[in-house]
Amino acid sequence: MHIEQIRLENFRGYARLQWQPDPLINIITGGNAQGKTNLLEAIFFGFTGHSFRTIRDREMIRWGSSFCRVEINFRFGQQENSTAILLTAEGKKQNKRNANTGRAMDPVLLPLVFTPDHLLMIKGSPVIRRRWLDQELGPLQPGYLAYFRRYQQVLAQRNRLLQGMRVNQRTRQELEPWNQQLAAFGAKVIAWRCRLLAELSPIVREIYGQIGGRGEKAGLLYLSSLPLERTTGETEICERFMGELSRRYAEEIARGQTLIGPHRDDLGTTINGQDARRFGSQGQQRTLVLALKLAQLELGRRFAGDYPVVLLDDVFSELDQNRRAQLIEHIRGKTQVFVTTSQSAGIDLASLSGRIITVREHVLHEGG
Ligand SMILES: Nc1ncnc2c1ncn2[C@@H]1O[C@H](COP(=O)(O)OP(=O)(O)OP(=O)(O)O)[C@@H](O)[C@H]1O
Ligand SMILES: [Mg+2]
Structure with a gap:
């Protein structure tokens, strides 16, 4: 347009x-x-x-x-x-x-707007990167936002329950139905984000290569608070999520909050295999953010037919x-x-x- x-x-x-x-x-x-x-x-x-x-x-x-x-x-x-x-x-x-x-x-x-503040997509806290994934790219995938919101609701209710459990004795069984829902919606959110990164990665790499020079290679990683290794299947993520919730039960009660799940995950970026946040130069980081935003543009076009x-x-x-x-x-x-x-x-x-x-x-x- x-x-x-x-x-x-x-x-x-x-x-x-x-x-x-x-x-x-x-x-x-x-x-x-x-x-x-x-x-x-x-x-x-x-x-x-x-x-x-x-x-x-x-x-x-x-x-x-x-x-x-x-x-x-x-x-x-x-x-x-x-x-x-x-x-x-x-x-x-x-x-x-x-x-x-x-x-x-x-x-x-x-x-699509890009300002110097967008450098925070590399340098800032994980909240900024999650917001980008969920709120800017999320709407490009039909159905995603509904699961994402359900996850947020379950998370809020589970946190309230955990806080309550700190002060008055309640049984572990009470948490069980919330664990199941948290893991089920959480696995959907994670699986979706991983699919999105798989689609985004080659586009980011190509754009970064074009702007930054062929010698430099950009990469994206999904950094999960769950032990996922290379797991991206929804059922398996859900099982690991449940396992991890049970392993960290005492810690969660003590802290009164949910310590694992997509709300604690992050998007990692690399340049030539090195962490871009720690080792990237100012110009490299800016090129990388541009590549991320321009990849977003490309995904938007696939979805809507024009830029x-x-x-x-x-x-x-x-x-x-x-x-x-x-x-x-x-x-x-x-x-x-x-x-x-x-x-x-x-x-x-x-x-x-x-x-x-x-x-x-x-x-x-x-x-x-
Ligand atoms: N509501 C307003 N009414 C009138 N003038 C305004 C208003 N808001 C901002 N300005 C003027 O706009 C100027 C800022 O303009 P702008 O941010 O577009 O600058 P710029 O050309 O981008 O400069 P830079 O190179 O520093 O980024 C302010 O200095 C102020 O004088
Ligand atoms: Mg200006």
Whole structure:
């Protein structure tokens, strides 16, 4: 898909803007605080109805204004589409999709966004990686979210019971039905995640190889809190889960919580066989996160038949000239991309062959 026209009114520093971006590569440059990230945020807001950098909607309304508006005309397949969002200072939000009020956007059309914060996918806590697997990739697999939610419910109830058992004597039998449910839903979640990684791994490896150079090989691992070795069959996972619950019974009672299961698992990443988190350079880690996100894009396309637009905020700064060029080449022709880079980074943008747009005080100028 690609955006044909964007119109903004009172969005952050943009009093008014009407812009027809390039259908393929848009490189948005300019000094600090000129409105580069604000422009990506406006596009994201136009499609999703929220920001990727704040949970306080009102911050997006231009200071001194009572509302902001984002309107986007885009093409998806052969179809002309439009989306419009109006947000008022009182917090009222109205969205229109192809002139129908109140229609939410189809999830497959939501832009893929990448900001410097995404480095946390490598460096941050396992919660971030689990959230990516479950909440961003999960919806691509029909039925998965239902099992995932059931697991979360059983887990919460079992934890409550364990806490209760710490203070008043109850029998081990009371825990038994919860163990069975936990293991059954947990095994489904784990088996699904393993299948997903098996599908994702070759894509990540290929994209990483393309952007980072053939000499480097990226890998993904499912790091489970259960002793799974190479087990990925659901029944077997379920049996091991039950066995492990019984082995760690005393410890769980003492701690008052469930110590094993998919809620304690993690996604490991490697570069040339070494743990990327501990040994990867800043540029390697960034390349790896890009590869993960671009693999997500690829899975989304298999699922939905087309790519959404891609928003890359400040990704160039830690990539060398070769990686920057390869990144652009990877996306070129697949979908439309908007990539920001501050002028101070001193990057030779002309060599990347995309349309260059300079932002100065929230006004766009063609060229570098
Ligand atoms: N609600 C608002 N109303 C008016 N101006 C705003 C509003 N919110 C932010 N701004 C302005 O936008 C500026 C930040 O713009 P933006 O984040 O797009 O910068 P940038 O070009 O991406 O810079 P950098 O290179 O530092 O990332 C702020 O300095 C502020 O002046
Ligand atoms: Mg910025």
